[in-house]
Amino acid sequence: RNRNTPLTLTRRGLVLAPDNGFDPSKDTQTFLLDIEVMDRHGHNCSRALRVEVLPSRRPRVTFPEPHRAVTVTGGIGPWEVVTQVHARGDNVRYAILAPVAPVLFAIDEVRGEIRSTRRLPVIRAHLLIRAYNALHPDDHATATVNVTVQGTDHLAPRCVPAIFVSQVPETMSPGSTLVTLRCTGSTSTDGCLHYALEGPRSSLSHFCMEGPQLKVNTTLDYDSEAMAAMGFQFTATIVVTVGGQPRQSTRVPVLVTVTPVNEFRPACPSSATFTVPETAAFGSLVGRVAGTDRDYPQESLEYSLEGGPGPAQPFSIDRRTGEIRVVGPLDSQQHKSYRLVVRLTDTHHDLDPRKRQSRLCDVSVRLQALPDQLPECTPEVQELRITAGSPGSRQPVTSLLCHGGPDSAPLTYTLVGGNEDGRFRLDGRTLVYLPSARAEPQPFVLLVEVWGGSGGRRRSSLVALVVHVTPRSTPVPASTTTQRTTLQREPLVVLRTEAVWHPPAWFVAVLTISGVLLLVTLGCTARNVLCR
Incomplete structure (x- = not known):
């Protein structure tokens, strides 16, 4: 039924392509056919047929240079x-x-x-x-x-070199000659050669022609963003024209690459003083030495620490970024500050690596001393009552609640007084009683020393524990839990900063208080017995 299609349909139901073929200029061609089939009895049916003509896969004939x-x-x-x-x-x-x-x-x-x-x-x-x-x-x-x-009298001139490629240092002075062309034309026109320079504006401003000589017109500053944007290269074309009719010319391509020269030494930062806490951990950032260099690229600096890391200067510096970090212990009691000598060395500023330049910079690192913070325990004086267990057992009495500073090392606990007969032991911060066959009740006045800090800044505090132990054979009701009483009095706390403990004068006062508590305990026990 379609009349606007190049396809034809035979009586036998064959769909034929057009006689002159399909249009080869099109990529993909689509044809929609509405086909109706009728038999001799007049019965018919219709179907839609979609025909897609794909482009030929063989390459078409083309001229790359028409x-x-x-x-x-x-x-x-x-x-x-x-x-x-x-x-x-x-x-x-x-x-x-x-x-x-x-x-x-x-x-x-x-x-x-x-x-x-x-x-x-x-x-x-x-x-x-x-x-x-x-x-x-x-x-x-x-x-x-x-x-x-x-004709032989109208040939284009021939020049040597036919192409000029060169590298020149950025310090080449204006007026310097880069190349002198040797051009020849026909015999009758050798003296009628004209030289001109064509190319981008940047090339025409930096170079010029004086007869057959290509010369530098202005300074070739490598250390600039404008030069970097051009890739440190200039392109141009020298056009050599010979007189006569018709005028003939020869073009000589020019490529000049500007190379860097290390003209300046690195410069130290205006301020190189940093402060770091004496408790700074390994790898902590102290600061960054921001050296500069007027040569391009300005970021091409290497950093090194004179003398290297060691006990005298527990620091290291990153070779690329100049970041100083802690690599050893710090102690403000021995060093209030550290004086570091950092060497700045420029790189990639000259084709000759032997022309690298360096400068020494003084860097001061001050240590920030932190205030001494003693371990704190709550409460500082405790009175405890327990019933002795069977001999040979381990009986927990109490766990001390102590804490140090925010940057303090883990606390350590030591029994330093009142445990002469070895009836108590410390497992970490837990006090453990070791029952024996001894039956009489008795109180114990224990002193526990709690240590905090690290290195030469260790500090300690004392905690007093009064433990009343009741034997199992006494009529006192058995107790399976620890009775804890906090004395409502001035806390008995002794602070000490010496590295080795020496019994001070207050120890006599502690013994006196312990005796008074013992008498009070015996009086209470006797009263309970008489009341029964």
Whole structure:
């Protein structure tokens, strides 16, 4: 039923492609057909048919260079190669479409070589070349080749060097000559050569031509963002033109790369004083030495610590970032501050690594002393009552509740008084009673020393424990739990900062108080017995 489709349908139900094929310029073509089938009895049915025509996978014939200009000297002999064209595709063949006459050129249909058919006069010819697929002639492409045959008196000049590539240091002074061209034209025009420089504005401002000499016009500063944006390179073209008619010219490409020169020494930061707490842990950041350098790139500095890390200077410095970190113990009692000598060395500022420059910078690290903080225990004086267990057992009495400073090392606990007969023991912060066969009740006045801090800054506090032990054989009701009483009096706390404990004068006072408590205990026990 479709009338706007190139496809045809036969009476036998065959869908045929168009006689001239499909349009090869399209990628994918889609056709919708509405087909109706009818039998001889008049019964019919209809169906929709979708036909997609996919593009051919074989490469089409194309010219990568559809336009070409060729210049040859006059007097060229017959059957000499003038130029060669090349087309992409399968089974490519070549032919000259125009001009038909005069027949000055012929083309190799396989290789695409264009040759002269006779000695060529001074002429300008415009050739129209066709490339086609030998198996599919409809697959073709065309290109134009303009051939200019010059007389021997109108040749373009020849220059040495034909291409100039050079590296120059940034310190090259203005007026310096980079290259002198040696150009020659025809015999009659050697003295009529004109030199001009073409290229980007940046190249024209930094270089100039004085006759055949390419010279530096302004300073070539490597240490700038503008130079970095250009990749430290300048491109230009020297155009050498010869007089006469027609005017002929030769172009000499120029590429100049500016190399760095280490002109400046690194500079120390204006302020290099840092403060760090004396309790700083290993690896803690102290500060960053921010050195500078006027040479580009400014971040190319290496940092090193004179003398290296050690007990005298427990610090290290990152070679790339200049960050100083703690790598050893700090003690403000021995050192109030540290004087460090940091060496700044520049890198990548000169092609010669032997021309690296360095500078020594003084860095001061002050230690921030933290106030002494003694371990604190709650309560500081305890009175406890327990009933002795069976001999040989271990009977927990109490656990001390103590804490040190926020940066303090773990606390340690030591029995330093009142445990002459070895009836008590400390398991960490837990006081343990070791029952024996001794039956009489008795009180114990114990002194526990609690240590905190680390190194030379260890501090300690004392905790007094009065423990009343009742034997199991006494009529006192058995107790399975510890009775704890906090004395409502001035706490008996003795603070000590010596590294080794020596019994001070207050120890006599403690013994006196212990005796009073013992008498009070015996009086209470006797009263309980009489009341029964």
